[in-house]
Amino acid sequence: MENPVLVEVTRGQLVESSHRGAFALIDGDGKTIASAGDVDRPVFPRSAVKLLQAIPLIETGAAARFGLDDKDLSLACASHSGEPEHVRRAAAMLAKAGLDMEALECGAHWPGEADVSRDMARRGETPCQLHNNCSGKHAGFLLTAAHRGEEAAGYSGPNHPVQVRAKAVIEDLIGRSLNVDVCGTDGCSIPTYAAPLRDFALAFARLASGRGVEPQRAEAGQALMRACMAEPFEMSGTGRACLKLMQAAPGKIFAKTGAEGVFCGALPDLGLGFALKIDDGATRASEALAAAVIAAALKKQDASLAETFAAMARKDLRNWRGTRTGEIRVTLPKD
Amino acid sequence: MENPVLVEVTRGQLVESSHRGAFALIDGDGKTIASAGDVDRPVFPRSAVKLLQAIPLIETGAAARFGLDDKDLSLACASHSGEPEHVRRAAAMLAKAGLDMEALECGAHWPGEADVSRDMARRGETPCQLHNNCSGKHAGFLLTAAHRGEEAAGYSGPNHPVQVRAKAVIEDLIGRSLNVDVCGTDGCSIPTYAAPLRDFALAFARLASGRGVEPQRAEAGQALMRACMAEPFEMSGTGRACLKLMQAAPGKIFAKTGAEGVFCGALPDLGLGFALKIDDGATRASEALAAAVIAAALKKQDASLAETFAAMARKDLRNWRGTRTGEIRVTLPKD
Numbered sequence: 001m002e003n004p005v006l007v008e009v010t011r012g013q014l015v016e017s018s019h020r021g022a023f024a025l026i027d028g029d030g031k032t033i034a035s036a037g038d039v040d041r042p043v044f045p046r047s048a049v050k051l052l053q054a055i056p057l058i059e060t061g062a063a064a065r066f067g068l069d070d071k072d073l074s075l076a077c078a079s080h081s082g083e084p085e086h087v088r089r090a091a092a093m094l095a096k097a098g099l100d101m102e103a104l105e106c107g108a109h110w111p112g113e114a115d116v117s118r119d120m121a122r123r124g125e126t127p128c129q130l131h132n133n134c135s136g137k138h139a140g141f142l143l144t145a146a147h148r149g150e151e152a153a154g155y156s157g158p159n160h161p162v163q164v165r166a167k168a169v170i171e172d173l174i175g176r177s178l179n180v181d182v183c184g185t186d187g188c189s190i191p192t193y194a195a196p197l198r199d200f201a202l203a204f205a206r207l208a209s210g211r212g213v214e215p216q217r218a219e220a221g222q223a224l225m226r227a228c229m230a231e232p233f234e235m236s237g238t239g240r241a242c243l244k245l246m247q248a249a250p251g252k253i254f255a256k257t258g259a260e261g262v263f264c265g266a267l268p269d270l271g272l273g274f275a276l277k278i279d280d281g282a283t284r285a286s287e288a289l290a291a292a293v294i295a296a297a298l299k300k301q302d303a304s305l306a307e308t309f310a311a312m313a314r315k316d317l318r319n320w321r322g323t324r325t326g327e328i329r330v331t332l333p334k335d
Numbered sequence: 336m337e338n339p340v341l342v343e344v345t346r347g348q349l350v351e352s353s354h355r356g357a358f359a360l361i362d363g364d365g366k367t368i369a370s371a372g373d374v375d376r377p378v379f380p381r382s383a384v385k386l387l388q389a390i391p392l393i394e395t396g397a398a399a400r401f402g403l404d405d406k407d408l409s410l411a412c413a414s415h416s417g418e419p420e421h422v423r424r425a426a427a428m429l430a431k432a433g434l435d436m437e438a439l440e441c442g443a444h445w446p447g448e449a450d451v452s453r454d455m456a457r458r459g460e461t462p463c464q465l466h467n468n469c470s471g472k473h474a475g476f477l478l479t480a481a482h483r484g485e486e487a488a489g490y491s492g493p494n495h496p497v498q499v500r501a502k503a504v505i506e507d508l509i510g511r512s513l514n515v516d517v518c519g520t521d522g523c524s525i526p527t528y529a530a531p532l533r534d535f536a537l538a539f540a541r542l543a544s545g546r547g548v549e550p551q552r553a554e555a556g557q558a559l560m561r562a563c564m565a566e567p568f569e570m571s572g573t574g575r576a577c578l579k580l581m582q583a584a585p586g587k588i589f590a591k592t593g594a595e596g597v598f599c600g601a602l603p604d605l606g607l608g609f610a611l612k613i614d615d616g617a618t619r620a621s622e623a624l625a626a627a628v629i630a631a632a633l634k635k636q637d638a639s640l641a642e643t644f645a646a647m648a649r650k651d652l653r654n655w656r657g658t659r660t661g662e663i664r665v666t667l668p669k670d
Binding site: 002009107108119 | 337344346347348349351352353354355377379440441442443444445449452453454455456457459467516517518519520521522523524527529595596613614615616617620654655656657658660661
């Protein structure tokens with residue numbers, strides 16, 4: 001049974017390409033508000049669950065110990081663009097525990113945004129591990145290990161207390177064990193565990209609503225969401241989809257992208273969580289769908305704001321001379 | 336009825352993402368040698384039919400008039416990477432008719448390959464229309480117009496003789512009229528017409544085999560294929576998939592990528608043509624599938640060479656530290 005087409009790309013009068021996928025919009029009691037496709041098939045959430053992996057940073061007391069502010073917490077949940085401010089802040093976070101980039105185990109890569117990458121080239125720079133989009137998350141991991149007196153080396157491995165804590169948080173929030181058969185290695189070398197979209201949506205709904213979760217864990221999750229919503233640039237970067245989504249309704253939307261066409265997020269005021277996956281992994285489709293799912297979540301309570309996000313789910317496509325050639329649009333199945 | 340999954344991307348033991356699509360492998364009489372999915376649905380071929388659009392460059396006598404060599408002809412069929420040699424040659428081709436880049440109507444864009452783009456940034460350069468991946472094709476269009484005494488301005492428009500000739504060649508080779516309802520505007524501003532994959536495969540099979548096509552047209556198509564196979568760098572660029580596919584069996588494989596997950600090609604010795612489309616437009620999938628389709632075409636005649644291409648249809652995927660995280664692989668439906 002295949003997932004429905006959720007995003008179409010047109011040229012002229014025809015659909016040129018299409019993207020299938022699934023999404024779940026869940027409340028804190030686990031009730032499905034809206035969904036499409038197979039939300040029970042295991043999906044690697046990738047970076048979309050960085051906030052969940054950062055909860056130990058708060059719960060262990062490391063964030064307070066090292067005086068992390070909202071921008072630091074946002075970076076700890078980030079897939080940042082490797083712009084100078086991201087790099088500076090990641091280095092500064094490591095320095096709070098007397099560490100430098102040598103401690104990182106995420107690997108180095110050129111910034112994914114072409115203009116950021118060209119700017120670095122113009123300045124004669126080459127990327128180091130601080131430019132890795134996950135460097136803030138890894139800085140958070142290292143600060144937690146330092147606070148707990150744990151050895152820094154090997155913090156990215158599945159058996160290190162840092163990763164064991166992150167995995168335990170996710171298992172608690174989804175109410176399911178994550179076994180080795182659903183374990184993969186992420187781009188930044190930490191373990192990543194596949195689980196149903198329904199589960200990830202529930203995890204974020206529980207944090208947002210405070211239902212089905214220990215109060216101190218809900219507070220930690222909400223503190224991280226507030227930090228990301230207050231400082232979305234640190235979590236993403238110039239022109240990024242997460243930035244645009246969160247800036248469209250400041251303080252109301254938490255939305256985080258993950259590689260291979262994933263998004264997770266929450267509407268804290270409404271106590272709702274969502275998770276989505278584009279089957280083929282396309283970011284252009286996951287970004288459009290995220291806007292549409294947020295619009296669906298807002299429809300009853302705030303029709304005007306819902307319209308703002310519905311408009312972000314459709315975009316004109318233009319060629320190299322600026323001529324409109326078609327559009328990308330979300331096509332949700334009729335209820 | 337949905338297209339089958341033809342390409343899978345794995346992480347750990349799971350399939351993380353998957354790509355659906357279709358392909359047709361056809362002989363010069365129109366007989367299907369192999370296929371999968373819906374090969375009758377209209378598909379925009381995009382750059383995959385540049386060779387067909389370049390046939391008038393030969394047939395009108397323009398190529399001979401301006402003394403175009405194989406590298407020039409290859410560039411006239413190219414989606415090149417905008418490397419210095421591509422840019423230099425496109426300018427040189429225009430100069431043969433006393434034209435410069437001001438005559439181009441393709442628009443300018445940064446090179447799509449990140450390292451080529453960074454190299455330009457390091458040199459303090461910004462792209463002009465010569466860097467546009469289609470500039471060689473457009474140079475060919477302008478040379479044809481110049482040879483025919485046609486006005487250069489507006490050569491990219493659907494009613495200009497240049498585009499009318501290109502459309503007529505495609506209609507002749509697929510045996511079907513291309514109407515305005517299947518017309519879109521391409522990235523480089525020329526018209527692009529959607530037709531079934533089966534038709535595009537047949538077009539290339541006819542050129543390769545000489546069957547069902549006027550001899551002088553077959554010769555023109557074969558001359559262009561020989562030029563591209565002899566000089567694949569001009570048609571593509573450093574590290575590009577088309578380069579690798581054609582260098583794996585010099586003179587035996589013509590393969591051309593098109594935007595939104597398309598490939599067209601031919602095996603001239605075997606008189607076969609192929610066309611494929613990945614539903615979601617992903618290039619990582621179209622490149623893997625192209626290798627698999629070529630392997631399928633070679634299986635009977637040359638098992639060893641077929642194995643070379645089958646190996647190119649699978650690739651280990653590694654993370655930022657070089658750790659293998661999974662693979663991308665083609666999964667053709669069982670016959």
